[in-house]
Amino acid sequence: MLFTYKQFEFCLYCFKKSSDYFKDEWSICHISNSSNDNIYLKKKVLKSYLWGEKSLIICWEYNIIYSFSYSVPILYFNACFDNGKLLSVNDIEILVHDVFKQQLQENKLGIFSQQEHPYTRTPFFILHPCKTENFLKPIVSISSNINPLVTWLSAIAPVVDLNIDPRYGTVCFNKEKFDSLSNNINHSEI
Amino acid sequence: MANDREVLRDIWDGKLPVCFNINDEEICDLQTPESYYLMIPRLSYFPLVWDKILIFHSRIFCIQKVKKHFVKHIHSDRQEMEMWLDYNGTPLKWHYPVGLLYDLYAYDTQLPWTVTVHFEKFPENEILHCNSREVVESHFMSTVKEADALKHRGQIISTMQKKEHTQLWLGLQNDKFDQFWAVNKKLMDTSGSDGEFKHIPFRFYSTDEGPFIQKLVKPFTEGQPKSLLNLIEEVYPDIGCDKGI
Structure with a gap:
């Protein structure tokens, strides 16, 4: 298997360690039931945008969840206005950076769509995972890359206006730093 | 597939009698509209019969639309006429097959299964938006893809032609067993190198x-x-x- 849940879990804890270090406010959520005990990453960000002539505050929520079917991580996201109303596909398209707009218009449903969040069972958008495996394959095989999650996330996150601090990359390629971080992971957490 | 064709056929033919009533509070007519009855395949999705419900209720629907138009003027909400269903106060997730919804929420109820049709107050935090059949098709195809990722690492679905994907979808949409299974048998094939699903x-x-x-x-x-x-x-x-x- 390309990227197992155990690897995902490990990458997630490393990511979280870096996040705490950079004060980036990602948090880990635990989901337990009779046969699963899973974790995923979550972050909420407030951002202001120019919407026509008005300035608007949008609250984004990003979740990084492991897909057992595809053996890859999937980025789930939602965005709401300050009155709590969720943004539609068309609204999100407006917020998407110009460089992605054309692609999005050509194949909207093929890039992201609304789906049920596997844990909260509420509507969320997902970036489709079909191509993630092809993307991850060469990354996972680079032995110096200890956290493929960072490489993957930093490549796709800009589509939904999620900025990944470049310092995550320095940790991910710096073995010494990575080791010191991973040694600090509390093993009871894993 | 040959040896379990009868079972597949029986599953495919499973249907539920459903009674649709418009929510009383959303009617601005003195007359209560009649109920609308349909037999729906258990494997199908509710939005595939929405057009029929809309046509049946078109009289009320038009009145509603006109009323809304005057009350709300141009301030109308983008999604104001989005249709959704509930059973006993639980909004029904259209992306679950009809049979699954019945088994989850109404298995102990008497048939026909009575559900309520709404056009207002879309519960956007509970159910997915569905403003076209393409959304249903896209959802259905993503579940088929996911299933194939589990069965064959996605190798069958990704080597299929677009027209086969379409045939699969149209087979389901139009309740055509043979049309659907002509393609689906490839997805259920276990004669590959491993001789079984992953x-x-x-x-x-x-x-x-x-x-x-x-x-x-x-x-x-x-x-x-x-x-x-x-x-x-x-x-x-x-x-x-x-x-x-």
């Missing part, structure tokens, strides 16, 4: 709103094919299954 595609749903349960389960144990009971025991190890199931 994993069994399944999900366990419950009414408690907790996560649905999905994990990797191989179809065989020591050469023996697993039964549904084996699967349930593997997924719910704490539940002592009644062997009489």
Whole structure:
């Protein structure tokens, strides 16, 4: 298997360690039931945008969840206005950076769509995972890359206006730093 | 497929009688509109019959539209006329097959299954938007893709032609068993190099709103094919299954 849940879990804890270090406010959520005990990453960000002539505050929520079917991580996201109303596909398209707009218009449903969040069972958008495996394959095989999650996330996150601090990359390629971080992971957490 | 064709056919032919009533509070007519009855395949999705409901209720629908138009003027909400259903106060998730929704929420009710049609107050935090059949098709195809990722690492679905994808969808949409299975048999093929599926595609749903349960389960144990009971025991190890199931 390309990227197992155990690897995902490990990458997630490393990511979280870096996040705490950079004060980036990602948090880990635990989901337990009779046969699963899973974790995923979550972050909420407030951002202001120019919407026509008005300035608007949008609250984004990003979740990084492991897909057992595809053996890859999937980025789930939602965005709401300050009155709590969720943004539609068309609204999100407006917020998407110009460089992605054309692609999005050509194949909207093929890039992201609304789906049920596997844990909260509420509507969320997902970036489709079909191509993630092809993307991850060469990354996972680079032995110096200890956290493929960072490489993957930093490549796709800009589509939904999620900025990944470049310092995550320095940790991910710096073995010494990575080791010191991973040694600090509390093993009871894993 | 040849040896279980009858079973497949029986499953395909499973239908539910459903009675649709418009929510009283959303009617601005003195007369209560008649109920609308339909037999719906258990494997189908509610939005595929929405057009029929709309045409039946078009009189009320038009009145509503006109009323809204005058009351709200241009301030109309983008999604104001989005249709949705509820049963006993629970909004019905259109992306679940009709049979699954019935089994989850209404298995102990008398038939026909009576559900309420709404056009207002779309519960956007509970159900997905569905403003076209393309959305249903896209959802259906993504579940087929996911299932194939589990069965064949996605190799069958990705080598299919677009027209085969379309045929699969139209087969389901138009309730054409042969059209659907002509393509689906490839997706259910186990004659490849491994001679079996990698994993069994399944999900366990419950009414408690907790996560649905999905994990990797191989179809065989020591050469023996697993039964549904084996699967349930593997997924719910704490539940002592009644062997009489």
